[in-house]
Amino acid sequence: MAKTTTAPLLTVTDLTLRFGGLVAVDHINLTAEKGEITAVIGPNGAGKTTLFNCLTGFYKPTSGESRIHRDGRDFILESLPPTRLISDAGICRTFQNIRLFQKMTVLENLIIAQHPGLMRASVWSIAGLLGTKKFRAAEAAAVAQARQWMERFDLLAYADLAAGNLPYGVQRRVEIARALCTHPVLLCLDEPAAGLNATESARLNELLLQIRRELGIGILLIEHDMSVVMQISDRIFVLDHGKVIASGTPAEIRKNPAVIAAYLGVEEEEEPAVLKQLSKKSPTQKATTPKTPTKNPSTKKVKKDGKK
Amino acid sequence: MKNSTQTAAKKLSLPHSLRLAVLATLVAVVLGIPMVALGTTDQNGSLILVQRWPWLLWLAIVIFVGRLFTAELAAHGVVDSLKTWLSSRHPNRPKFRDRNPAILWLRGKLPEPTVTLLLLAFLLPMMPFTDRYSIDLATTVLIYVMLGWGLNIVVGLAGLLDLGYVAFYAVGAYSYAIISQTLGLGFWETLPIAGLLAALFGILLGFPVLRLRGDYLAIVTLGFGEIIRIILLNWQSLTNGSRGIGGIARPEFFGLSMSQTAGGDSSTFVDWVNGNLTMIGQWFGGSEAGLEAYRLSYAPVHRITFLYFVILGLLFFTDFLVRRLRNLPIGRAWEALREDEIACRALGINPTMVKLSAFALGAGLGGLAGCFFAARQGFISPESFTFMESATVLAIVVLGGMGSQIGVVVAALFLVLVPELGRAFADYRMVGFGAAMVLIMVFRPEGFVGERKPSLILGLVGKAKSKAKTKGVQ
Ligand SMILES: Nc1ncnc2c1ncn2[C@@H]1O[C@H](COP(=O)(O)OP(=O)(O)OP(=O)(O)O)[C@@H](O)[C@H]1O
Numbered sequence: 001m002a003k004t005t006t007a008p009l010l011t012v013t014d015l016t017l018r019f020g021g022l023v024a025v026d027h028i029n030l031t032a033e034k035g036e037i038t039a040v041i042g043p044n045g046a047g048k049t050t051l052f053n054c055l056t057g058f059y060k061p062t063s064g065e066s067r068i069h070r071d072g073r074d075f076i077l078e079s080l081p082p083t084r085l086i087s088d089a090g091i092c093r094t095f096q097n098i099r100l101f102q103k104m105t106v107l108e109n110l111i112i113a114q115h116p117g118l119m120r121a122s123v124w125s126i127a128g129l130l131g132t133k134k135f136r137a138a139e140a141a142a143v144a145q146a147r148q149w150m151e152r153f154d155l156l157a158y159a160d161l162a163a164g165n166l167p168y169g170v171q172r173r174v175e176i177a178r179a180l181c182t183h184p185v186l187l188c189l190d191e192p193a194a195g196l197n198a199t200e201s202a203r204l205n206e207l208l209l210q211i212r213r214e215l216g217i218g219i220l221l222i223e224h225d226m227s228v229v230m231q232i233s234d235r236i237f238v239l240d241h242g243k244v245i246a247s248g249t250p251a252e253i254r255k256n257p258a259v260i261a262a263y264l265g266v267e268e269e270e271e272p273a274v275l276k277q278l279s280k281k282s283p284t285q286k287a288t289t290p291k292t293p294t295k296n297p298s299t300k301k302v303k304k305d306g307k308k
Numbered sequence: 309m310k311n312s313t314q315t316a317a318k319k320l321s322l323p324h325s326l327r328l329a330v331l332a333t334l335v336a337v338v339l340g341i342p343m344v345a346l347g348t349t350d351q352n353g354s355l356i357l358v359q360r361w362p363w364l365l366w367l368a369i370v371i372f373v374g375r376l377f378t379a380e381l382a383a384h385g386v387v388d389s390l391k392t393w394l395s396s397r398h399p400n401r402p403k404f405r406d407r408n409p410a411i412l413w414l415r416g417k418l419p420e421p422t423v424t425l426l427l428l429a430f431l432l433p434m435m436p437f438t439d440r441y442s443i444d445l446a447t448t449v450l451i452y453v454m455l456g457w458g459l460n461i462v463v464g465l466a467g468l469l470d471l472g473y474v475a476f477y478a479v480g481a482y483s484y485a486i487i488s489q490t491l492g493l494g495f496w497e498t499l500p501i502a503g504l505l506a507a508l509f510g511i512l513l514g515f516p517v518l519r520l521r522g523d524y525l526a527i528v529t530l531g532f533g534e535i536i537r538i539i540l541l542n543w544q545s546l547t548n549g550s551r552g553i554g555g556i557a558r559p560e561f562f563g564l565s566m567s568q569t570a571g572g573d574s575s576t577f578v579d580w581v582n583g584n585l586t587m588i589g590q591w592f593g594g595s596e597a598g599l600e601a602y603r604l605s606y607a608p609v610h611r612i613t614f615l616y617f618v619i620l621g622l623l624f625f626t627d628f629l630v631r632r633l634r635n636l637p638i639g640r641a642w643e644a645l646r647e648d649e650i651a652c653r654a655l656g657i658n659p660t661m662v663k664l665s666a667f668a669l670g671a672g673l674g675g676l677a678g679c680f681f682a683a684r685q686g687f688i689s690p691e692s693f694t695f696m697e698s699a700t701v702l703a704i705v706v707l708g709g710m711g712s713q714i715g716v717v718v719a720a721l722f723l724v725l726v727p728e729l730g731r732a733f734a735d736y737r738m739v740g741f742g743a744a745m746v747l748i749m750v751f752r753p754e755g756f757v758g759e760r761k762p763s764l765i766l767g768l769v770g771k772a773k774s775k776a777k778t779k780g781v782q
């Protein structure tokens with residue numbers, strides 16, 4: 001395995017996952033760079049979430065591998081135990097149907113994201129029970145870090161409220177903040193703008209750009225909302241039926257007729273109209289997407305992200 | 309808009325309610341034929357069948373009228389408004405008791421609610437109205453509180469439905485009985501051993517069920533509880549089978565026996581007190597006659613009161629431990645596991661460790677309770693550790709409000725005292741008990757104490773060990 005300093009942050013090689021006869025992820029090759037936003041788009045059922053599930057250890061791919069290059073070291077994601085995926089490889093994700101600890105407060109959600117470190121500081125809970133100085137310092141540091149993200153994401157007002165009762169858009173922000181509390185080098189966001197209104201969506205764009213700029217981490221983004229994808233991504237990979245059918249900059253993707261045909265499932269003669277639609281970049285106006293953002297996450301929960 | 313739908317509901321409600329009432333009556337009649345209309349009595353040593361058809365008729369009438377009545381109430385929104393009034397309102401809105409300055413002030417002065425209750429319980433034996441019976445009953449309540457707090461970790465916090473909790477209670481009890489009789493260890497030495505053994509069994513059960521959740525987990529744990537009971541029944545050489553183990557040593561008070569006569573070289577509590585009285589009397593130059601008034605003579609109530617204080621002490625310990633753990637990373641991880649296991653894994657939490665620690669700790673506390681139970685009864689047999697016991701403890705946890713410490717206390721009081729007080733009503737007490745349970749579950753499905761206190765509050769963090777933290781955060 002040749003290690004060069006210019007290796008991309010994430011390299012996915014020939015990743016394949018079969019569900020019985022269905023090839024949900026079909027020999028995918030993909031890279032994501034540090035300090036860039038890499039979007040993964042594609043019609044419903046293209047295999048985007050399944051790809052995330054492979055990267056984050058929820059599914060074991062049938063073949064192929066994915067590798068994170070971090071601080072001069074390579075981590076093969078498939079061979080890492082789940083806990084080390086976060087701590088060593090530094091990959092953390094959010095879910096298409098928000099998965100917050102609903103009855104717990106926003107602050108607690110962000111603290112749990114720092115659990116492994118805090119658990120170590122509490123020494124099998126013994127130092128915690130005794131309330132040693134060291135443990136209290138670790139706890140205070142965790143809270144400080146949570147507070148910092150809450151400030152960044154306008155969540156301070158909700159800090160002590162149960163996460164499950166918050167508005168949908170706020171919950172999305174909490175989930176991203178929670179993932180950031182694990183100090184990832186690659187943040188994987190599964191449709192973060194789904195169910196957000198235009199203002200919220202524009203605000204999310206800003207936040208993601210800010211994170212990319214300030215933390216210099218890589219962001220892997222699944223998104224249906226074209227106003228988000230076209231505006232903020234540096235590179236786009238288009239998936240259809242588990243295969244990468246195109247990749248390139250937003251400008252290139254926008255012009256690619258094959259993408260439009262596959263992605264929107266339209267007839268050839270309709271293409272020009274769709275092309276025109278897609279070129280509209282206004283963040284307040286959503287481009288025609290094949291699906292309306294899920295307003296009600298519970299209906300999706302049943303069939304998606306199905307690993308029980 | 310809302311008005312029109314409501315009037316529409318009113319107009320249509322009667323036929324609907326009638327339908328519901330007929331349905332309920334049918335179910336009651338079908339169930340009632342074997343259970344009410346036909347019965348058996350013992351006559352001269354042989355069972356004979358008795359028929360009670362009029363009873364069935366009365367039952368049908370009561371059910372029909374009752375269901376019609378409740379359905380009509382529900383149709384007119386009475387039940388709903390009652391429900392919203394009774395249940396905790398919007399979770400993020402401050403409650404009356406969080407706004408009222410008088411209550412806030414009082415809460416600032418008192419320790420944690422559970423500690424306050426335990427301190428009050430400490431005073432019980434000194435009350436003038438307290439007799440032997442009430443102390444005994446209170447001890448039973450406290451055993452259930454202990455079991456409830458233990459199971460609360462597994463079910464209420466970690467969200468793992470455990471129907472075989474009685475197994476750990478049994479392990480604790482038999483540990484003490486067997487260890488004290490074979491190795492001759494006393495109660496206080498055996499107590500931690502019994503707790504550890506039960507915790508070990510908790511881990512043993514934990515391993516095979518790591519991948520199970522919900523119904524599946526419930527069934528396996530149910531089976532585990534039965535396995536332990538059947539082993540106890542059949543391992544004659546160790547457990548003496550269904551005849552049980554008797555003559556279990558009572559706890560000692562710093563080496564003093566609480567019984568009428570002491571075994572071996574120890575002396576009894578009464579002798580010790582009286583001996584010291586004489587000594588103190590000599591110091592102060594008092595007369596023997598003056599001291600006579602303080603002289604103790606043996607009474608069984610001493611031992612019962614002492615046992616009451618022992619379990620109370622165990623509860624102080626448990627309450628402190630569980631409340632403390634709940635605010636530690638491990639406690640938050642338990643709750644996170646209950647809320648969403650997949651999200652836990654996505655954050656790098658190892659669900660295996662979290663589950664096993666919950667099982668071990670819950671089981672360990674059950675073992676301590678079992679050890680105390682054996683010492684208190686002096687006799688144990690597999691009969692004390694049936695599924696009924698698991699169900700009662702689970703009911704305490706669910707009724708109390710999942711995860712709530714104080715809720716367990718309230719529910720244990722309710723579940724032990726109501727059937728006990730209902731003894732006067734003989735056969736009907738279980739009916740009343742069942743009805744009470746149904747009503748509570750209808751009107752307060754989240755339990756007596758439904759709301760959850762955060763383990764950390766942003767505004768209060770950093771004022772480290774200050775009072776504010778321990779007050780605001782349970
Ligand atoms: N656990 C599973 N078992 C079997 N098939 C699955 C499983 N998970 C996903 N699939 C199938 O794999 C395909 C890809 O699904 P995936 O959820 O990855 O799509 P997606 O691109 O995320 O779509 P969407 O935009 O709707 O979220 C679908 O056909 C889906 O039905």
Ligand SMILES: [Mg+2]
Pocket residue numbers: 048049050096
């Ligand atoms: Mg998806």
